[in-house]
Amino acid sequence: MLPMESTTNIAPGQNDCETSETNFVWSWWPSWRPTSMSLLKTVESKILACIQNDLWARFVTLPNHDRIWTLTITNKTARKPPDEAAKTPLVMVHGFGGGVGLWIRNLDALSRSRPVYAFDLLGFGRSSRPHFPSDPNKAEEQFVNSIEQWRESVGLENMILLGHSLGGYLATSYAIQYPSRVSHLILVDPWGFPERLPPQTEESSSKEVLKRPGPPRWVKGVASVLSHFNPLAVIRAAGPWGPGLVNRFRLDIKRRYEDLFDDDTVTQYIYHCNAQSPSGEVGFRAMSEGLGWAKRPMLHRVHLLSPKMPLTILYGAQSWVSSSSGEEVVRIRNQDSTEVKLIEDAAHHVYADQPHSFNEAVENICNTVD
Incomplete structure (x- = not known):
C-alpha cells in the first residue's frame, strides 16, 4: 500500500520541501550539491511503497x-483493530545518518500484533x-525534549522504545x-556507552612494555583538520560527486x-538524508569526541534507569560495537531486569543484516509486555 501523507498540523509558512535550518556553513552551496528535500521525499516514497x-x-x-517526520504502521488484516x-x-x-526508510525490512513484520x-x-x-x-548536555537535552514533545503530540501514554546506535x-x-512512558527499553548496538580509554590502557600488564609507534605526522595532521568538521562533511563537500561517493563506500548498506x-x-x-545542511549531525558532534566516543558515556548514568524498567540489549555478533558494555550494564543493574542477546551473522546494522532473527x-520482547 502506498503511503498516505498528511500535512495536518504543519506550522504556517512551512512546506514539505522546506528545511528549517539557517546559518550553516554549507547553506550557500545548494546548486553544488544535487539534493533537496523534494528528492529525499521521492526516493523515500519508493522505499515506503514496499510496506x-x-x-x-x-x-x-x-x-x-x-x-x-513520522510513520505509523498498523496491521490491516487484524480482525479486531481495537485489540491491536x-x-x-x-x-x-534510528541511528546516526539514518532515517525511517532503513527500517523497511522490519516495519511489516513488527506491526503484525501492535502499532509501530x-x-x-x-x-x-x-x-x-x-x-x-x-554544549554536549544541551545538545542531548534538545534531542530528548523533542522525543518527549513528539510523544505528547502523538498522544502515546507509554511505549516500547527501541533505539539503534545513536538512537x-x-x-x-x-x-x-x-x-x-517506557514499558520496555530495547537497545540495538547502542553507541556512546563505554568511556574513552586512554592510550596507556592498551599496554599489557607486563612490566616490560614496548611502546608502539604512533601514526605518521601527516596522519595526525589530517585527523586534526577533520576534527574541525562535521562527520559527514565530505559528502556535502563532494558536490555532484557525492551520490557516487556514497554508492561506492556504502556498498555494505546497498x-x-x-x-x-x-x-x-x-x-x-x-x-539525500545526509547531503542536506547538517543539524542533527552538529548535535551529534557536540556530544561525541575522538572516533565516536561519547563525551557523557551512558555507562556512567545507566544506574539511573528505573530498576523496574525491563531492558534488552541486542548486539550483532560481528559488530564493531562491543557487547562488553551490555555485560557491564547487566552488572550495574541486575540480571532479572536486564538481558543481552547476540544476533549471529550480523554486524552493526543488525536489523538489516539479519532481519528475520x-x-x-x-x-518476542514486545510479547512480554502485552
Missing part, C-alpha cells in the same frame, strides 16, 4: 514549530533541522528522564537491501 500493511506518514509539529490498538506501541529510533511508530530524529531525514548548541543512546537518556531494490535506491536515500527477537 504491505496500513501506513500513515505525516509531519508531527512540536510546540516550537519544529516538525518530526490496546497493545503497547513499538517506537523505533518510526520517526526521523530532529535534525535528520525529513524532520526539521534546527540549530543545535555546542539507543538517546532512547536510554529519554528512559532515564521519563521512566513512566547489499543489505538488494533483495528489495536492484538499483541505487538505498544509497540515494542515505545520500532481529524481527523475531523484538517481537
Whole structure:
C-alpha cells in the first residue's frame, strides 16, 4: 500500500520541501550539491511503497514549530483493530545518518500484533533541522525534549522504545528522564556507552612494555583538520560527486537491501538524508569526541534507569560495537531486569543484516509486555 501523507498540523509558512535550518556553513552551496528535500521525499516514497500493511506518514509539529517526520504502521488484516490498538506501541529510533526508510525490512513484520511508530530524529531525514548548541548536555537535552514533545503530540501514554546506535543512546537518556512512558527499553548496538580509554590502557600488564609507534605526522595532521568538521562533511563537500561517493563506500548498506531494490535506491536515500545542511549531525558532534566516543558515556548514568524498567540489549555478533558494555550494564543493574542477546551473522546494522532473527527477537520482547 502506498503511503498516505498528511500535512495536518504543519506550522504556517512551512512546506514539505522546506528545511528549517539557517546559518550553516554549507547553506550557500545548494546548486553544488544535487539534493533537496523534494528528492529525499521521492526516493523515500519508493522505499515506503514496499510496506504491505496500513501506513500513515505525516509531519508531527512540536510546540516550537519544529516538525518530526513520522510513520505509523498498523496491521490491516487484524480482525479486531481495537485489540491491536490496546497493545503497547513499538517506537523505533534510528541511528546516526539514518532515517525511517532503513527500517523497511522490519516495519511489516513488527506491526503484525501492535502499532509501530518510526520517526526521523530532529535534525535528520525529513524532520526539521534546527540549530543545535555546542554544549554536549544541551545538545542531548534538545534531542530528548523533542522525543518527549513528539510523544505528547502523538498522544502515546507509554511505549516500547527501541533505539539503534545513536538512537539507543538517546532512547536510554529519554528512559532515564521519563521512566513512566517506557514499558520496555530495547537497545540495538547502542553507541556512546563505554568511556574513552586512554592510550596507556592498551599496554599489557607486563612490566616490560614496548611502546608502539604512533601514526605518521601527516596522519595526525589530517585527523586534526577533520576534527574541525562535521562527520559527514565530505559528502556535502563532494558536490555532484557525492551520490557516487556514497554508492561506492556504502556498498555494505546497498547489499543489505538488494533483495528489495536492484538499483541505487538505498544509497540515494542515505545520500539525500545526509547531503542536506547538517543539524542533527552538529548535535551529534557536540556530544561525541575522538572516533565516536561519547563525551557523557551512558555507562556512567545507566544506574539511573528505573530498576523496574525491563531492558534488552541486542548486539550483532560481528559488530564493531562491543557487547562488553551490555555485560557491564547487566552488572550495574541486575540480571532479572536486564538481558543481552547476540544476533549471529550480523554486524552493526543488525536489523538489516539479519532481519528475520532481529524481527523475531523484538517481537518476542514486545510479547512480554502485552
